[in-house]
Amino acid sequence: MKHILAAIATVLALGAMFIVYQSDKEVNKVEEISKMIAKTEVKVQLDTAPTAAQEAAVETMSKAEIEQEQAKKKKELDEKLQALKNKAGNVAAFSVSPLYKQKCSSCHGVNGEGIIGPKLIGLSAEKVYKDLEEFKSGTRKNYVMYGLLSKMDESQMKELSDEIGSFEQKLKEQQQ
Ligand code: HEC
Known part of the structure; x- marks a missing residue:
């Protein structure tokens, strides 16, 4: 028991x-x-405040769907931001020579602010001229810059160097 x-x-x-x-x-x-x-x-x-409809939809969404939706929104935002940046990049604070505009602005920006190529604004005329010489002679190797300068004569290089050397001052005057 x-x-x-x-x-x-x-x-x-x-x-x-x-x-x-x-x-x-x-x-x-x-x-x-x-x-x-x-x-x-x-x-x-x-991801910014959702509307009531979105909220209702979110409830029935799987995690993957939510992520997809967010990725889509992020892309849209990025695109808008890029469009704004491009717009800003095309609005010049000061005017530049046709030579600079034509040959250099596509990579270095309308006012030398830099895009694909580095920022030029703030460099002295002497520094720019030295850089251009070095690219042209091949001492400093850069295929793009070499290609551009190989067809350019000294006087144009000098003109551009002086112009770029004055960018910072021009920008300051513009901002006052
Ligand atoms: C297709 C694009 C492109 C164009 C157009 C272009 N550049 Fe460049 N530039 C570059 C790139 C990329 C570099 C960086 C090269 C490196 O550091 O080796 C550069 C570097 C330079 C530098 C050296 C800057 C530094 O701080 O080291 C100077 C100066 C310069 N470019 C001036 C000019 C001028 C003046 C023109 C117009 C005649 C011009 N570039 C056109 C792409 C370009």
């Missing part, structure tokens, strides 16, 4: 432990799920 009671007690104890273990797991799951929800909420909030 004692043995049977002991056995029943053991079974009950084991059962209780099992239930506790299970519910612990449930708690963990609930925690995990709420963490996931919190994460997606943060992401959605970052």
Whole structure:
């Protein structure tokens, strides 16, 4: 009789432990799920305030879909930003010579602010001339600059150097 009671007690104890273990797991799951929800909420909030319709849609969206949607929005924003930048890049603060505009501005910017090529504004005329000489002679190797300068005569190089050397001053005058 004692043995049977002991056995029943053991079974009950084991059962209780099992239930506790299970519910612990449930708690963990609930925690995990709420963490996931919190994460997606943060992401959605970052992405400018959603409209009511978007909010309703988000509820039925899977994580992958949400990510896709966000990537799309980011791309749209980036494109708008790029368009603005391009626009800004094309608005000159001061006017430049046709020679600079034609030959140099596409890479160095309308006012030497730099695009593909480095920023030129702020360089002295002497430094620019020295750079151009070096590119032309091949002492400083750059295929693009070499190609451009190989057909350019000294007087044009000098003109451009002097002009670029005056960019910073021109910009300052413009900003006053
Ligand atoms: C197709 C693009 C392109 C065009 C057009 C171009 N450049 Fe460049 N330029 C570059 C690149 C790229 C470099 C960087 C080369 C390097 O550091 O080796 C550079 C470097 C320079 C530098 C050296 C700047 C520094 O701080 O080291 C000067 C000066 C320069 N260019 C002047 C000019 C002038 C003047 C013109 C117009 C005649 C011109 N560039 C046209 C692409 C261009």
